[in-house]
Amino acid sequence: MDGKFRLFLDQAAGRAPADLRIDNARVLDVFGGGVRECPVCVGQGRILGFSALEARQVFDAGGRCLLPGLIDSHVHIESSMLCPARFAEIVLPFGTTTVIADPHEIANVQGVAGVRYMLEASAGLPLDVRVMLSSCVPALPVEDAGAVLEAADLAELMSDPRVAGLGEMMNVPGVLNADTGTLAKIRLAAAHGKRVDGHSPGLAGRDLDVYAAAGVSTDHECSTPEEALERIRRGMYVMLREGSAARDLLRLLPAVDSVNARRCLFCTDDRQPADILERGHINSHLRMAVAAGLDPVDAVRMATLNAAECYGLRGKGGIAPGWLADLVLVDDLQDFRVRAVWAGGRLAAENGRMLSELPQRDPGALRGSVRLAPLPENPFELRVPSGRARVIGIQPHSLVTTCDIREVRTSAEGVFDFALNPGLLKIAVLERHHATGKTGVGLLDGRYGLRGGAIATSVAHDSHNIVVAGDNDADMRLAVEETARLGGGVVMAARGRVLASLALPIGGLMSDQSAAGVADTLRELLRLARTHYHIWDQADAFMTLSFLALPVIPELKITARGLFDVSAFRFVDVDAGRR
């Protein structure tokens, strides 16, 4: 019998003073619905009860609403470009006290070590970070990721109490065709009684049956009410995602009713730091959903109890005796403006500000993850002897590209020449994990913009090699070399000098700077991209580049091994005269 538990019961029974009493709060009851004015007492990080116990500290809630701490059911922390401590500092003030994080990006860079870093760097934070083990590293066998994760690699991690299951299973064909390695990962999670997250946009009918039958039981990739309802019916939890790019909440909301709401959750998936600072986090989902007509109790349950039930987070998601004192005080159930946030009974943030800076863990070997082979003399030389080239075409606000066939002018030797081809850019991906020197070079639709320079970044889904685009080879080289020198990041080069950069030294993905600092730098980079490079206003300068390297979304993508035709599932030559 540990003394802490005995003290806790003594506090609940009034034999010892409570640590904290919150007075004048309207407490939202996620179990029975409704709001009730009563004191909430806390001891040992847990709720003691609803009586007016004597307490060492009293907080006056001023008639505001007290909710359970909010839960983001699916997030890639790396997408915030912040390390876990800085990420916690940006989301806690918005009331998010727990996240279900899939460290898919860092896993592609550093494998098990990357996942371990995320676990260790988030251990002991007031933000409770639960981890879903990345299921698809690399995304495709044709990719040069930094690591390969097989079931055997995941086995040692799956028993970690903070690991909540297997991350989004993007390898849908692997499940449908009962691929041995894929099934082994799913069975591993099942053997631990843990959940398997899904990722199955568009899947339906018998294929969806098979996917669910295999044990995949959530999905955050629905974009129509029908998709959502088909998944709910199959016992899956459906997440209403509202990220920086992918925004599905309002599209899916018509599917949610008072009967099925308990199978619905909220998530951000990917949200950039400036976006979080401006819109908020899961509290923004609450605001949007309620504004669109969802019952506030149902909405709060989706952000709390439902998520806790889905991921087996005992003692989370409600305000009740014995439950964890993760609490959020909001002005009302409309705007969900957050006034105070307690994590495990401790006041962590007030009026939008953290009360203290969180300790940051030294990333160790994750710093210096960029291992780029020395560049040859002409790394970006491109031969198109036939004079007809495959060019990556881009579309407004979309990650889907086209494969455009264009006439190009070349030197006598058949070498592509920028000067002869206005309206075309080069794009390249350079392997950077194992210094293999592999470099794929292609052509990019000039609609992207980018005049008089180059942009490089080590954030390049999902393998996170260095992707670079430019209108001259010299600036492309400079941008790539500066990215490597920074240990990863985003670099803009123009006319032989570095114009601006954001260092992402942790795995080449995350900064150890504050959210505000990263957001400011990113804003400045985006401003320069528009004013200096005239980047297309229908695209995000950096995110567009990042996804041009992902050979999962159609049609034509670039990898360190060259151009990849996603539909045909094969590499193709830039020269349209060859296969």
Added chain:
Amino acid sequence: MDGKFRLFLDQAAGRAPADLRIDNARVLDVFGGGVRECPVCVGQGRILGFSALEARQVFDAGGRCLLPGLIDSHVHIESSMLCPARFAEIVLPFGTTTVIADPHEIANVQGVAGVRYMLEASAGLPLDVRVMLSSCVPALPVEDAGAVLEAADLAELMSDPRVAGLGEMMNVPGVLNADTGTLAKIRLAAAHGKRVDGHSPGLAGRDLDVYAAAGVSTDHECSTPEEALERIRRGMYVMLREGSAARDLLRLLPAVDSVNARRCLFCTDDRQPADILERGHINSHLRMAVAAGLDPVDAVRMATLNAAECYGLRGKGGIAPGWLADLVLVDDLQDFRVRAVWAGGRLAAENGRMLSELPQRDPGALRGSVRLAPLPENPFELRVPSGRARVIGIQPHSLVTTCDIREVRTSAEGVFDFALNPGLLKIAVLERHHATGKTGVGLLDGRYGLRGGAIATSVAHDSHNIVVAGDNDADMRLAVEETARLGGGVVMAARGRVLASLALPIGGLMSDQSAAGVADTLRELLRLARTHYHIWDQADAFMTLSFLALPVIPELKITARGLFDVSAFRFVDVDAGRR
């Protein structure tokens, strides 16, 4: 990767024929609500999906409603007087495919061995029996039970995958006062991530906070809507109990609404075999609740998904791909008349009948549990020198007794004499676990009836010693000795001969006969009790006796150590002239 899982996926994908396809069913969707007509395919005991797959067997549901298998959230199997196999045979045809069983009675007789018997005797049955480890054995320290269960005894059982937690925590003062042994049991369950069932009639306010804070998270003892709502608000699950004696469903139903229904469950607690045969099992809860106005989907969820969530029964409680094929076909969502029951994909019962007899496990040492010391010459001699006696008074349809002070006539030696005291009976409890010879003798209100004979039974809550009542010592002796000879049971003796009996040789509590046989015998015993003994029509002849031995319910009770004043919490003398 096991071959069974691969075959299962091959069946789901249509690469191999399904084991079963149920056609023309209206499938109730507990996740999204509503009913949808679609095929349901089954393979390897699990749901494959909703497509019309080729199947080796096809079942025509004839437009009836298909529900997930029903779950009884709290039951003492021993109260059916049937061993687990016979119990399974009686409840499966009514659609109950899973029960959360607290083997509290057999644990009081045989301790860990009794719990193990229940686990082993139910292993492999089509009825899924999950066990809550009995938390309060004996019920009180003053009791002569067959065993004492401490946390250390429970520890070896708690990790059993079929053990779902700690059984009903009746020792409320132990929790409120943070008794070390009580907390150790609760912490044991918590350490295994398992649930602790409650039992806290009337508890409210801060005391209820403490009880919930300690980790008790269900209650089946509510009898008012207010009690139910106060528990739901504290994060507890509330069970609507409808047993043979305790009938709370209609009293509690006004508390249930569409918002809080997910925290509500159904249970029987104690239901006698004739009652099950006549009324049904959890399907009777559905029928009653829907007739009283509860939404059918909410009702079915309470009997399925909610219970599965409460007790962490993964893959149970819904009809969806990958979930267990525990299925119940009912005529409609009004009468819930059960037509067919599948357990783990196998047809177990049809039209109220089991399709096969279930194997019964040899109870081994549990047979012969009655170890009674040889009776002395006058075991029931009672001295009341003062001529004023404490008499156990009984009330209509109640387990609560009164302590009546009555004038009694005695022999010159002060010995109670039946002939001089018409309207008074003797009642005695004889220790029968360790042959200690302890015998408590008292007086019982003649209102009970019982003329010209005696009734004895080894079902005597909670210690299950032998309790006997009669209007003459000779028949009392005969009834007790015959009960012991049978290895336990119920015996009626009259004028020197055994009038009728029901043998309960398994722990003195359960029969190995069929439900119908036991029900018939019990009915005959009850008939004789009325016609031959003129037992009061406001009492149940045997249950009243059984509970007169339980020193937990006020006011005056009889134990093997003598009369017990429950409110004063002390033994008292039959002679009212003494303390």
